Amino acid sequence: MNKVQIYRRRLASVMVSILRVKEAVFGLAKIVLLAIAAAVVSACSVGPDYQRPDVALPEQYNQELVQESTDNAGLIDWQAFYLDPNVRQLISHALEQNLDLKSVKSRLIAARSQVTVTDAALYPEFGLAANAERSVDSGITSSEPTLGNEFDIAGTVSWELDIWGANRRRSEAEYANFLSAQDRLNLAVISLISDVASRYYEWLDIEQRYQISVNTVQLRKKERDLARLRKQNGVISGLQVKQAEVEYQSAKVTLPDLDFERQQKANQLKILLGEYDYPLKVDDALQSLTSAELFPRTFKVGVPSQMLSQRPDVKAAEQALIVANANVGVAKSAFFPNINITGSYGTETDELDKIFDSQGVTWSLLGGITAPIFNAGSISAQYDIAKESSKQALLAYRSTILNAYFEVNDAMNSFRRSELAIEAQQELVEASRGYTRLAMLRYRNGVSSSLDLMDAQRSLFNAELTLSEVRRDKLLAMIKLYRSLGGGVLTQKEMRQIYDESTAIED
Incomplete structure (x- = not known):
C-alpha cells in the first residue's frame, strides 16, 4: 500500500469519526435541551406587550370629493392613476434606474439579514474544536526527558437561556425594524x-x-416694425413707436429666465431618472398635455382611519413604536440574572491516527449564572431611558397621523382651489382674446390708439401665462392628493421580486 492510499484511508477514517463526534454532540445537545425544556416553555418575556394605541381620528375629512367610484384613490395602482403614457414611461424608468431608490432597496435587504442575525441568539450554538500539543520534559527536572503528544477533538454547544425574554424582545424589535424598512x-x-x-x-x-412668450415676442416684433413703417409714412408719432418698442422688449426680457428654468427643471427630472441625457420630447409632451386623459375623472378619498393601513410613513412610525416598546422589555430584563449552559463531547489520544478510535472520551457540561448586584444605578437609568424613548415614539406616531390627516385636507383644498381657478382663468383668457381682437380692428381702422391695442395684448399675454400655471397647479394638486393617500406602494409580488433580484446578484 503506497502513501497516497494510506492518506486516503486516514482521511476517510477522519471523516467517519467526525460524523460520530457530530452525532455525539447533537446527542449532548438533546440532553441539554430536554433538561431545560420545561424552564424555557414556562419562561415569559418581561416588559409590556405591544398594543396599537387608540387614535381619535375624525370620521371624515373637512371636505369630500365627488364619490362616483368605489375605489379609494390610495388603493389604485399608479399605472391606473397616471394615464398619460409619457408619465408612465418616465416613472417606470425611474423605478428601475433611480440611484436613491436602489440605496433604499439595499438597506431593506440588509434589514432582512439583520433579523436572521438577531434571531440566532434564540438558539443554541454548535461548534467543533480540535487541538494538538507536543511537549518534552526539561533535562534539568527529568533524567530521562521524553517527547509527548496530545491530540483532542470535541464538539461544543453553548446557549444563553432566554428565561426573561430579552432575546425575544430583541427579535421582536429587529423584525419591526425590517417591516419599517419595507415601509x-x-x-x-x-x-x-x-x-x-x-x-x-x-x-x-x-x-x-x-x-407663449416666444410667440408673443414674435408678434410684438412685427408690430414694432409696423409702427416704424407707419411713422415713416407720417401716420403715427415717434411716441407710439417707442411704446411698441417697450412692449416688444418687455416680452423679450422674460425669455432668459424661462429658458433657464426649463433647463433646470429638465435636469431635475433627469436626476430622478438616473441618467445624464434622457431624451425629453417637448412637442409630443405638450400635445398629450392638452389632448390626453391624464388622471381618472372621479375617485374618492375614503375615511381618515384608512391612513393607518395605507400610508407608509404612518406604518413606519408604528413600527418605530413597536421597537421602542420591545426595548423597554430588553432594558427590564437587565435586572434579572443571565443563565448560560456550555458543553463539549470528544476524544483525546497521544497518536493522531488513533484520535477517532481512542477510548479516551472527554465531555463536560457547565451551567453559569450572572446577576447584577451593584452598578451605580446604570440599569435603572437605562430602563428609564427606554420608557421615555417609548413615550417619544408614541408622540411621534400621533404626530405623524395628525400631519397625514391635514396633508390630505390641504391636498383636497388645493385641488378644489385649482379647479375654481382654472374655470375663472379660462374665462379671463377668452375675454382677453375678444378684447384683443376688437382692439386690433379698432386700431387698424384708426378708431383707437396703439395704447389700447398694447393694453389688450398685455392682458392676454399675462392671462395665458397664468392659465398655464393654474393648469399646472391642478395637476400638482392631483399628484399631491394621490401621494397623501398613500397611493403607489409596491405590491407583495414586487417586494418579493426585490428579494429575488438581491439573491440573484449574490449568486
Missing part, C-alpha cells in the same frame, strides 16, 4: 413616483409659458 421603501417609491410626475408637469408648464 421606508414604499415611502421612497411613492415619493419618487410623485416627484417624477411633478417635475414632468412643472417642466411642461415652463415649456408652454416659454412657447
Whole structure:
C-alpha cells in the first residue's frame, strides 16, 4: 500500500469519526435541551406587550370629493392613476434606474439579514474544536526527558437561556425594524413616483409659458416694425413707436429666465431618472398635455382611519413604536440574572491516527449564572431611558397621523382651489382674446390708439401665462392628493421580486 492510499484511508477514517463526534454532540445537545425544556416553555418575556394605541381620528375629512367610484384613490395602482403614457414611461424608468431608490432597496435587504442575525441568539450554538500539543520534559527536572503528544477533538454547544425574554424582545424589535424598512421603501417609491410626475408637469408648464412668450415676442416684433413703417409714412408719432418698442422688449426680457428654468427643471427630472441625457420630447409632451386623459375623472378619498393601513410613513412610525416598546422589555430584563449552559463531547489520544478510535472520551457540561448586584444605578437609568424613548415614539406616531390627516385636507383644498381657478382663468383668457381682437380692428381702422391695442395684448399675454400655471397647479394638486393617500406602494409580488433580484446578484 503506497502513501497516497494510506492518506486516503486516514482521511476517510477522519471523516467517519467526525460524523460520530457530530452525532455525539447533537446527542449532548438533546440532553441539554430536554433538561431545560420545561424552564424555557414556562419562561415569559418581561416588559409590556405591544398594543396599537387608540387614535381619535375624525370620521371624515373637512371636505369630500365627488364619490362616483368605489375605489379609494390610495388603493389604485399608479399605472391606473397616471394615464398619460409619457408619465408612465418616465416613472417606470425611474423605478428601475433611480440611484436613491436602489440605496433604499439595499438597506431593506440588509434589514432582512439583520433579523436572521438577531434571531440566532434564540438558539443554541454548535461548534467543533480540535487541538494538538507536543511537549518534552526539561533535562534539568527529568533524567530521562521524553517527547509527548496530545491530540483532542470535541464538539461544543453553548446557549444563553432566554428565561426573561430579552432575546425575544430583541427579535421582536429587529423584525419591526425590517417591516419599517419595507415601509421606508414604499415611502421612497411613492415619493419618487410623485416627484417624477411633478417635475414632468412643472417642466411642461415652463415649456408652454416659454412657447407663449416666444410667440408673443414674435408678434410684438412685427408690430414694432409696423409702427416704424407707419411713422415713416407720417401716420403715427415717434411716441407710439417707442411704446411698441417697450412692449416688444418687455416680452423679450422674460425669455432668459424661462429658458433657464426649463433647463433646470429638465435636469431635475433627469436626476430622478438616473441618467445624464434622457431624451425629453417637448412637442409630443405638450400635445398629450392638452389632448390626453391624464388622471381618472372621479375617485374618492375614503375615511381618515384608512391612513393607518395605507400610508407608509404612518406604518413606519408604528413600527418605530413597536421597537421602542420591545426595548423597554430588553432594558427590564437587565435586572434579572443571565443563565448560560456550555458543553463539549470528544476524544483525546497521544497518536493522531488513533484520535477517532481512542477510548479516551472527554465531555463536560457547565451551567453559569450572572446577576447584577451593584452598578451605580446604570440599569435603572437605562430602563428609564427606554420608557421615555417609548413615550417619544408614541408622540411621534400621533404626530405623524395628525400631519397625514391635514396633508390630505390641504391636498383636497388645493385641488378644489385649482379647479375654481382654472374655470375663472379660462374665462379671463377668452375675454382677453375678444378684447384683443376688437382692439386690433379698432386700431387698424384708426378708431383707437396703439395704447389700447398694447393694453389688450398685455392682458392676454399675462392671462395665458397664468392659465398655464393654474393648469399646472391642478395637476400638482392631483399628484399631491394621490401621494397623501398613500397611493403607489409596491405590491407583495414586487417586494418579493426585490428579494429575488438581491439573491440573484449574490449568486
